[in-house]
Amino acid sequence: MQQLVEELLKGNRRAAARLITLVENDDRRKFELLQAIYPHTGHAYVVGITGAPGAGKSSLVDRLLQVIRAEGLSIGVIAVDPTSPFSDGAILGDRIRMQDHALDREIFIRSMATRGSLGGLSRATKEAIQVLDAFGKDLVLVETVGVGQSEVDIVKTADTTIVVLTPAGGDSVQTLKAGIMEIADLFVVNKADLPGVDRTVTEINMMLDMKNDVPWRPAVIPTVSIRGEGIEKIWSSIKEHRHHLETSGRLAEARLRRVKRELTEQVEYLVKSRFWEEVKEKFFLGEIFEKIARREKDPYSSACELLDSTNFFERKS
Amino acid sequence: MNRRKIRVLVAKPGLDGHDRGARVVARALRDAGMEVIYSGLHQTPEQVVETALQEDVEVVGLSILSGAHMTLVPKIKRLLVENSMNDVLLVVGGIIPEEDAAALIAGGFAGQVFTPGDSLEKICNYISSNFE
Ligand SMILES: Nc1nc2c(ncn2[C@@H]2O[C@H](COP(=O)(O)OP(=O)(O)O)[C@@H](O)[C@H]2O)c(=O)[nH]1
Ligand SMILES: [Mg+2]
Numbered sequence: 001m002q003q004l005v006e007e008l009l010k011g012n013r014r015a016a017a018r019l020i021t022l023v024e025n026d027d028r029r030k031f032e033l034l035q036a037i038y039p040h041t042g043h044a045y046v047v048g049i050t051g052a053p054g055a056g057k058s059s060l061v062d063r064l065l066q067v068i069r070a071e072g073l074s075i076g077v078i079a080v081d082p083t084s085p086f087s088d089g090a091i092l093g094d095r096i097r098m099q100d101h102a103l104d105r106e107i108f109i110r111s112m113a114t115r116g117s118l119g120g121l122s123r124a125t126k127e128a129i130q131v132l133d134a135f136g137k138d139l140v141l142v143e144t145v146g147v148g149q150s151e152v153d154i155v156k157t158a159d160t161t162i163v164v165l166t167p168a169g170g171d172s173v174q175t176l177k178a179g180i181m182e183i184a185d186l187f188v189v190n191k192a193d194l195p196g197v198d199r200t201v202t203e204i205n206m207m208l209d210m211k212n213d214v215p216w217r218p219a220v221i222p223t224v225s226i227r228g229e230g231i232e233k234i235w236s237s238i239k240e241h242r243h244h245l246e247t248s249g250r251l252a253e254a255r256l257r258r259v260k261r262e263l264t265e266q267v268e269y270l271v272k273s274r275f276w277e278e279v280k281e282k283f284f285l286g287e288i289f290e291k292i293a294r295r296e297k298d299p300y301s302s303a304c305e306l307l308d309s310t311n312f313f314e315r316k317s
Numbered sequence: 318m319n320r321r322k323i324r325v326l327v328a329k330p331g332l333d334g335h336d337r338g339a340r341v342v343a344r345a346l347r348d349a350g351m352e353v354i355y356s357g358l359h360q361t362p363e364q365v366v367e368t369a370l371q372e373d374v375e376v377v378g379l380s381i382l383s384g385a386h387m388t389l390v391p392k393i394k395r396l397l398v399e400n401s402m403n404d405v406l407l408v409v410g411g412i413i414p415e416e417d418a419a420a421l422i423a424g425g426f427a428g429q430v431f432t433p434g435d436s437l438e439k440i441c442n443y444i445s446s447n448f449e
Binding site: 013014016017018020021083087088089090092093095096099102115 | 321353368373
């Protein structure tokens with residue numbers, strides 16, 4: 001493990017890949033690893049890209065990679081696709097669009113399935129970002145499918161969030177879920193070669209203009225990712241947003257919030273897992289469930305009994 | 318809690334432009350509970366191996382219909398070994414004559430070779446059984 005971390009810090013791609021697998025599998029050495037790399041994180045700027053399936057996110061990432069690489073930056077990509085609820089398997093096809101970069105040593109692409117996280121951005125994704133950060137990436141692009149929880153989750157992790165839409169046929173922007181308008185730092189209307197793009201752009205702009213006094217007014221950028229049109233504008237808007245966050249102090253604030261959340265989550269995770277470990281050693285839980293179901297016991301006093309049976313909250317000092 | 322998943326790269330090296338077979342296999346593997354990375358058409362051996370490395374897969378499945386299997390498969394195996402990925406299981410599917418299949422397996426290049434007559438179930442079972 002120590003050796004894998006050393007190799008990661010030296011820039012060994014295989015070590016990076018291995019370590020991502022380790023966090024993804026919730027390996028029991030995971031925290032040891034995350035602890036070891038933590039001092040080496042905090043450099044990477046994280047950009048989230050979300051939107052409906054087929055909106056063109058992967059094609060946009062492909063073109064963005066080209067533009068950003070021209071500035072000499074080193075980039076990590078994490079492409080998240082949903083796990084099939086029927087088989088627990090997944091098809092991860094985002095790389096199809098990114099093949100031109102397969103042999104660029106400064107680009108590292110990893111596909112991840114959502115696994116247990118119910119469509120949300122899994123804990124493993126956040127941890128994989130840490131690995132790529134410690135690996136030395138300047139920028140990490142995270143592509144997630146904008147359904148369910150992930151579109152909201154991405155904001156908590158990304159410094160800049162891009163929402164990708166397409167020209168809508170009928171009633172368009174009005175029908176967008178309320179949440180999605182709130183999370184974007186930047187709107188991309190991709191497939192601008194299709195009819196209806198002007199209207200979509202105007203509608204988004206109108207919605208944005210209804211809000212005053214916002215610290216940051218998202219840009220709305222039409223793109224044709226298959227022809228590489230509008231991509232430079234996306235990149236300069238990302239840089240402007242970053243500049244805004246840095247100069248206004250909002251980046252530092254957001255990162256502090258993130259640290260707070262990470263620490264809280266970690267404490268809760270440890271409490272939960274240690275608690276159940278201990279309780280399962282002492283009790284046959286199945287029996288307790290049965291008794292509760294038969295109304296011989298109730299869940300409320302049983303929960304207190306379980307808690308009191310551990311020396312969990314007794315340790316003072 | 319998450320558990321370990323078999324990760325498979327399904328790749329199409331070489332020039333032929335038909336990936337229906339590869340997609341059907343990819344879906345079957347997904348339905349068997351595996352995570353399948355599909356990287357599309359026209360992959361060079363270098364691209365296949367670099368993708369396998371970054372994705373840290375246990376299995377690489379090559380779909381080859383072009384007839385170039387006797388050069389592509391040994392080359393990809395060699396690149397895997399050069400990148401210390403000796404333990405990655407390499408399987409091949411496609412229109413491959415029996416004697417070529419035998420030579421690829423005997424030479425240690427491929428773990429198994431499947432031809433259009435083989436059922437999807439057989440392919441899934443072969444891969445799963447390697448990780449029990
Ligand atoms: N007409 C048009 N099609 C596009 C454009 N960008 C992507 N596509 C197509 O939309 C489909 C989905 O693209 P993909 O990047 O995989 O979308 P994702 O699911 O959001 O990652 C593909 O068939 C692309 O070729 C565009 O600008 N115009
Ligand atoms: Mg995609």
